[in-house]
Amino acid sequence: MTTALAIAGLGAAGLHLYKAVLRHPEVELVAVMDVDPAILDVLRGRVPILTRDFEELCTSARVQAIFIGSPTPLHLPQALAALDHDKDVIVEKPMSTDYESAVQLREHARRTGRVLVVGHSQSFEPFVRCIAESRQRHDLGGLRRLVLSEQTDWMTRPRTPEELDESLGGGPILRQGAHLVDTARYLAGGGPVTDVTASGFAMDGAACHGSFVASMRAGGALVTLAYDGYGPNVGDGQSLSPLSGEEAASRKGHLNATQLAQATDESAGPTAGGGSPPAWVMQRAVLAVYERGQVSYDSTSGLVRTVRHDRRAHVEDPRLLSSGRTALLDELIAAREGTEPLHDGTWGAENLRVCLEMAAAARDEGHGAGRATSHQSTNSMREWR
Numbered sequence: 573m574t575t576a577l578a579i580a581g582l583g584a585a586g587l588h589l590y591k592a593v594l595r596h597p598e599v600e601l602v603a604v605m606d607v608d609p610a611i612l613d614v615l616r617g618r619v620p621i622l623t624r625d626f627e628e629l630c631t632s633a634r635v636q637a638i639f640i641g642s643p644t645p646l647h648l649p650q651a652l653a654a655l656d657h658d659k660d661v662i663v664e665k666p667m668s669t670d671y672e673s674a675v676q677l678r679e680h681a682r683r684t685g686r687v688l689v690v691g692h693s694q695s696f697e698p699f700v701r702c703i704a705e706s707r708q709r710h711d712l713g714g715l716r717r718l719v720l721s722e723q724t725d726w727m728t729r730p731r732t733p734e735e736l737d738e739s740l741g742g743g744p745i746l747r748q749g750a751h752l753v754d755t756a757r758y759l760a761g762g763g764p765v766t767d768v769t770a771s772g773f774a775m776d777g778a779a780c781h782g783s784f785v786a787s788m789r790a791g792g793a794l795v796t797l798a799y800d801g802y803g804p805n806v807g808d809g810q811s812l813s814p815l816s817g818e819e820a821a822s823r824k825g826h827l828n829a830t831q832l833a834q835a836t837d838e839s840a841g842p843t844a845g846g847g848s849p850p851a852w853v854m855q856r857a858v859l860a861v862y863e864r865g866q867v868s869y870d871s872t873s874g875l876v877r878t879v880r881h882d883r884r885a886h887v888e889d890p891r892l893l894s895s896g897r898t899a900l901l902d903e904l905i906a907a908r909e910g911t912e913p914l915h916d917g918t919w920g921a922e923n924l925r926v927c928l929e930m931a932a933a934a935r936d937e938g939h940g941a942g943r944a945t946s947h948q949s950t951n952s953m954r955e956w957r
């Protein structure tokens with residue numbers, strides 16, 4: 573039985589899902605909703621329902637489930653409306669802008685009895701699933717310590733002021749921290765997250781911390797997270813050149829429509845192969861220390877290495893597993909068939925709570941985030957001296 577899915581908001585996140593949907597044998601894309609007509613133009617003749625009106629998705633008898641990939645402040649009203657119309661929902665992370673509204677959404681899903689899955693988030697990704705599987709296969713016991721580090725170019729892509737505003741769910745701590753916290757909790761096997769501390773770095777007095785470190789206890793394990801959103805192309809002395817909100821939105825819209833057009837031309841590829849990080853992830857490394865051994869992953873090799881305390885070593889290739897978005901769609905389908913999803917409203921709200929604590933801790937500590945401006949990186953790379 574196929575699930576008839578609609579995508580609401582086909583930007584960067586929606587595009588990833590769009591590609592996964594085209595490859596998924598049990599999901600049919602029946603509708604796309606976006607306020608940007610250029611997105612709908614690209615899809616004309618390819619998707620049965622194309623609309624700028626979210627309400628149309630809710631009232632369509634053809635739509636069974638809606639993926640909400642719109643800007644974060646819209647997640648709550650759109651998800652509530654979808655649930656009210658008996659649609660199952662996948663909502664992007666962060667689930668909402670604040671903890672109270674995330675709880676409101678979680679409770680609404682419970683009341684309506686519909687499925688609510690929060691994602692995509694990093695624990696769906698093959699390298700994380702591979703680490704968790706390795707722990708189980710090699711009987712490594714409970715997680716004791718986790719060190720997770722990542723560098724992306726998140727801050728140097730065109731961003732609107734809203735996307736950098738933490739009160740609207742923006743900025744790397746809430747947007748990218750959501751992935752890291754999700755992974756930490758997944759590898760820790762759930763359990764409470766306590767003792768959250770964080771410290772941030774904001775280049776050139778930007779509106780939010782583009783880099784951060786955080787530590788916490790997850791399920792009792794000591795977790796250290798390090799994230800750099802400036803990528804390798806922005807050095808000391810460089811600054812991110814400001815864009816007006818309209819300019820940033822226009823560049824993003826153009827980029828999204830262009831990438832969608834390219835994706836519609838690609839033939840459907842294999843569903844496996846999600847082990848390599850996407851191009852925008854520059855570096856990623858994980859070290860998970862368990863009771864009876866440790867598992868590590870690095871994006872350069874793309875491999876997961878396990879060493880048990882008896883010194884036996886194993887190497888596994890996460891690229892053999894299905895992609896993260898395929899796993900997300902599988903979780904939606906399983907939930908529609910009655911299996912409780914792991915990444916439900918409770919999971920998503922807790923991830924958000926931890927990220928909000930991180931953001932507050934980094935703000936309190938005060939390494940100068942504050943000027944609300946949108947931006948794009950300068951192109952010139954300062955000469956290395």
Ligand SMILES: NC(=O)c1ccc[n+]([C@@H]2O[C@H](COP(=O)([O-])OP(=O)(O)OC[C@H]3O[C@@H](n4cnc5c(N)ncnc54)[C@H](O)[C@@H]3O)[C@@H](O)[C@H]2O)c1
Pocket residue numbers: 580581582583584585586605606607608611626641642643644646664665666691692693747824828
């Ligand atoms: N899981 C991931 O890896 C991942 C990656 C990127 C973004 N995200 C999340 O996805 C959400 C969107 O981020 P993005 O980077 O894709 O943003 P984006 O700006 O690239 O895309 C947002 C899209 O939503 C559309 N939109 C605007 N108003 C809308 C409305 N009222 N209804 C429906 N669509 C509307 C825009 O036209 C645009 O096409 C955010 O919550 C973000 O945190 C998740």
